[in-house]
Amino acid sequence: MKKELVSPTNINVMVSKLSDILVKALDAPLGYAINWGRVWSLWPVHLETACCSVEFGAASGPRYDVERFGIIEAFGSLRQCDLIVVQGTVTRKMAPRLRMVYDQMPEPKYVIAMGACAITGGLYIDSYNVLPGVDGIVPVDVYVPGCPPRPETLIQGTMLLQEKIKRSKIK
């Protein structure tokens, strides 16, 4: 009887139930703190897929200055990044690379689809080499429309993402 109780399966169940209780107990205070940390240090990957990168560059410039909103300039290794901004058209040659980059990023990770091309294919919907949106490649959190989106729109999109992170449960 006793031996059955302490079998590995039971212990696993017990631990997971305990952790559920713990998470539920801690989610409110601790989750808020953890999410708060995530919100203000979003590191984007430096992966430019098309021409929207010009506006992304302008957004990091002194006039728009996305750093105010907790997005750091995109110059770093992708192993320390948690945000990927798909900057425009994704072609068939770029798509596997985009997925590879996404897979290499550590959890948690977020995706912003920037520009009409990244959302639906946009102007290039009938081109033979362009994907109709990136949803099939990576899970998108926020869509930022425009062709290209103005930097203000991109900033609004990132603020929406921050709202989303704040409300999400910690994993």
Next chain:
Amino acid sequence: MTSLEDKFEESKKLGLQIVRETEDDRLMTLSVGPQHPGSGHFRFTIKVDGDYIVYCDPDPGYVHRGEEKMCEYRNVIQNIPHLERPVIHDSNNITYSYSLAIEELVGIEVPRRGQYIRALASELNRQVYTLYWLAIYGIFLGHSTMFMWPTGDRELFIDLLEALTGARVTHAFNIPGGVRNDIPDGFKDRCVRQVRYFQKRLKEYEDIFYNMPLFRQRTEGVAVLSKEDAVKLGVAGSVVRASGIPYDIRKAEPYDIYNEIDFKVQYMKTGDCFARSYVPFLDMKESCYIIEQLLDKMPQSGEVRAKLQPNPKGPPGEAYRRVESGRGALGYYVVSDGTPKPYRVKISVGSFRNMLALPYLLVGQKLADMPAVYWSLNYWPVEADR
């Protein structure tokens, strides 16, 4: 003093295995891009022997969107918005030569005021492009101020263009027959004020960036492209001008009103990285004078756009027209079969031609010089892929 052979014998006795180093082991293959702070939308494979690059193979096509095929499915006016996407920060120039080619095919004469406004928009856009290029060049070389200053000043030119065309970067302003709309009230004063301010700023750029000993050390004498090789490789724009060939389409084949404008072709003779990065800067300076002249000589009133049919079409034929864009000669080869849709459009861009110089220049350089060499080629990958 044991020789290498003795060591092998010894190791065999001990049951160890020493592997001889072959040529292939010494070389390391690096894939630069497309996820790389330096490469942009572009990938190239390099092989390094120690610190030296011994092989380079560009692999473009990450933004190949089939512009040339798409052109065959749209009429000449519908083509404009997607044709400017390859270089959205130089969009007036990339549609300029397209408009010239279509005008030649259809047989339209652009009103004089329209020609001036076109040239004005083109010059303003050249500043926008070159400032962005300079900003990226600065951050490539670790000079953060040189990222912030040009990006900030670029916004001022973008404001001007926004007042003129209504859009931040994608203007769709140059169209066959002229420009979309007239210049707004008070634009001339704003423009003159901005140019005056910018000329002062250019001096500061020169002080903090081009005259900085660190920058000079990193670029002077690096990756020299001689005059003969520049001709042989057929490079374009600032790269060929840096190698001592004063070739500028605005002078060589003046389009629209450029033969009425007094300016000098800026060129240097050294052909190294410094010259290649300094010539676009000199172009910006010269462009300021051109803008002032354009504003002075512009006719005060008149049409800005010739009347077109709804679906402009001309007799069967072909045209090849080029303009000087921020990256060099930008040509359109348009074949028409008499229908409103072009039969074939070939875009000949400076970036694609400059890409040929990349393996040529990188081989023999140190790995640390790679960003300086790469971006000095005035290369914009999206445009090269089309």
Next chain:
Amino acid sequence: MSTNKDEPEKPAASSPPIPSAAKPPAPAAKPPAPAAAKPASGAQPPKKEPEAPPFEKGLVEEIKKKFGESIKVVFIKPLRIKIQVEPNSIVEVATFLRDSMGFDHAESVGGTDYPKDGQIEVIYHLGSYTREDLGAHILSLTARTSRDDARLPTLINVYKSVEYHERETFEMLGVYFEGHPRNDRFLLPEDWADIPPLRKDFRIKGR
């Protein structure tokens, strides 16, 4: 560091149509007309019949003196010349153009598919950096090859600058350049398995 050479002056002075007494070669140049290969509307021959500008005509005469009638002059317009050669003589003509005429680099290489004729036209736009009076001129050197077995000799040994352009033409139009070191993928994805996209029988889906 800068000069203000008046290089455009010479061609500009020579390009306005001075009424030349020479025999008009332009009508003789009309019939080959691969540009007017489409029977859509050949309506305006009388209207677009300006005199061929003398400078460009001189250039064409020079080429014709060397190669005789084996080259076809498609058109002579101000600053633009288009000649068509046989595929087997293209290297020879290009070498002559480079060495004796001063067209020292290729600006672009493109191709046009003409399914009605069953041919593909490959066009080299040649320009000059070294000769100042040719700065504004573009000589279009074209050759036609059959669509089914599209092959042309490469010009890479004459013009180094065509290397990537020819690779692009190979994958966009399926023209195999004999002697080119790398006829392989360039811009398209590695797994591209369709026909070359710029051929006319390649249709975009849904259009």
